[in-house]
Amino acid sequence: MSSVSVGRVLRRGACAGAVGALVAAGLGSGVALADDQPQSDQLWIQAPYEQSVTVAPDGGAAQFRSLALGLYHDNDNFTVTDGRLTVDVSGLAGVADVSWPDNCTPNDAGTVAVCDTADVPTRWSAQVQLKVQAAAGAVVGAQGAIEYSAEATGGPDGTLVAPQDSAETFVTVGSGPDLGISAPQDTTDVAPGTSLTVPFSVTNTGNETAHGFNVKMWATYGLDVVTRYPQCTYSGPDDGGEYTPMTYVTCSFDTDIAPGASVDLLEPLRLAVTDHALYERFDYEVQPGGDATDLDGSDNGRSWHITADNTADFAVRGTEVSGAAGDTVTAAFRFVNRGPAWVGNVSSGDPVAVIDYYLPEGTTATSVPDTCRNAWTSGDDPAIGHYACTLPLWAKPDLKVSFPFQLRIDRVVPDATGRVVVHPHSDTSSTFDPNSKNNSAKVVVNPSA
Template sequence: MSSVPVGRVLRRGACAGAVGALVVAGLGSGVAVADDEAQSDQLWIQAPYEQTVTVAPDGGAAQYRSLSLGLYHDNDNFTVTAGRLTVDVSGLAGVADVSWPANCTPNDAGTVAVCDTGNVPTRYSAQVQLKVRAAAGAAVGAQGAIEYSATATGGPDGTLTAPQGSAETSVTVGSGPDLGITTPQDVTDVALGTNLTVPFSVTNTGNETAHGFSVQMWATYGLDVVTRYPQCTYTEPDPNGDYTPMTHVTCSFDTEVAPGATVELPEPLHLAVTDHALYERFDYEVEPTGDTTDLDTSDNARSWHITAANTADFAVHGTEVSGAAGDTVTAGFRFVNRGPAWVGNVSSGDPVATIDYYLPEGTTATSVPDTCRSAWTSGDDPAIGHYACTLPLWAKPNLKVAFPFQLHIDRVVPDATGQVVVHPHSDASSNFDPNTKNNTAQVVVNPSD
């Protein structure tokens, strides 16, 4: 699992490119894995790559910082239990002290512990909360390392082992401000038109004052940023552009944040849920202003997921053409999002839908749209051409996309009928399209009168 901050993930998704640049290999192709095909699984350790702890004050003890650790595995066809994470902190000698949680059993020296993580999920969740602080007398800039190994019960061979050396945390003694924002609680089934207040406060857990802070915010297309601060600049979304439409806000506040203090924005930050909202996301991040470096950026960025009570209607439309044997005809199809909601996969960058096109009997494709590729699924007739086409990562209401296939008529088959099927996809849920009747269409070559 990636530990990339959510703000960076959103920006990557937002800049993924225009229609045709987001063909994801394998998505929606329907290629099946045979029941008797050997399956694999792998155990992984999730740990921060680096951690900064504040230097101990003269004659006092430094503040503990929490270090979140966990295990996960790849293949959900296997149940994996009895996770054992071994944590070796011997490399922190003279640099940092560790406080072990209840689910870890350290050796007599207190330098190596085996931590019981229980059942191992396929999505990372924190199972071990280690506490780390700078050792007394450790100078700013002192560094050490925590090393990990792990095993669990399950997988194809009955035991899984994490790759040796796959995770390590570098611990550095530092001094400075450490700004952070709390994790918001996601909300679902939000009525259209609702005004939401963003849970936005800034806390300094460092040992120095932050002399002002900057803020960046990103609001997806279904959210309006209602509150406008004079300290901010606003870039509005372009629903007709090639990139994912969203509001981008940059701010600079001169509010001082002392060690241990929590401050609010000048006034509450409000978002409006628009009529075209569905699976929305509001990302925000904070940094100290000036040349000051934040001690620990892991809590500087947050993502608030907002699901609106809305639907979208993905539909495909076919066509009818006629021609003689040897002719080449345009026999494609069209996609439309009838709304009222937009759908965007701003986190993964995955297409919001794939469309399977089974060619009419007796035809061969001579020209294929850039976002389509030859495909195969179990049970396909090898005599019938099959193509999988992808949409971009987002579909605004009333988006129309044409897929103009050129087909050569190899032989005339009266009422030769090709099938078109759209498969909606969303990072959150693909149940946003309740009207499945128009998810299929036909392309007919040489229809009978």
């Protein structure tokens, strides 16, 4: 789940790669397709690569487990309908049995079915819910495969077909605990200062008891973890150095969870939405204790997205400098987040802003900050240098970043005026900055008296 990937990304600093990719592409520089340019589309199958089922008990039937499937396509300029997902479970013979939902029509042998997914979205959602159980007599470790194919109506040629062999699910018979936590509903328009309770209940859907369980939690900078358990250790939010400021919690509980049982934490887990909260997320995951391996990790981690009713004010400040022809001057500008909120792109790792700097006429940049690049495009005035500068993936309130460009004055132009423009960006929404007046500034070389 995403909670694991977020924690790993933040600890490893992999967000730097995302920042570099964004710089190379240019924030907000999506390619606009001309009206007469041919467009393409592609149909895809969404299916888990692995699925475990619990071995059948002696003299009894194994429990059914859900297998979520669906179709999606790439280009939202096309309407795609009549999705047909073909599911072939013949490879599960002797390993697992399948119960088909109402929107699937199986053949006489019950091994291949065509499932109707109706309209096909551009963002995947579960459209087919199979039920899978271990076959009678199947032993732990037995494995089989489900194969898929799909087509739908729509796209540039009228029909879309999923790539052959693009999806497959390996079903394995196992035995052990299978812990999971339910998915929370995202929360919006939360007032700063609000206290929230995390929906945290752990259920064991496996066939063996979990002897204790371990929990990991990550809370972004705008959330305080109020509840403190003696079984947990806490770090952050300012212990992460150059990485995103977060609170990180690790816990070990010794409570047994029997098959089919659910347990809650010792007391409700409370979060405080701080005055500097904006686009927040709380990630948490659970694993069985000891050396036990969880049968199915797909429901072990969850992300709770919390949006505060708050704003952040991104601003840039310019400067005025003077010099003679041939001189090199420092013509810096500065970024500041006036708050009250912080902004952090903890999902994508993208910068929270890109700042365009158009040099004053008659100047050439001889030294450029490390986070800036030449951004000249064919649409720019060739006599005016253009640079794009990026911020980190987060900006706390009162963050100040200076960009000390060194400019050579090639020729003196009275009141030569450069332009600085900050473009705020957030994974969630870029409407957090209500004051656009201070999103631009001037850098003037040789101002008139």
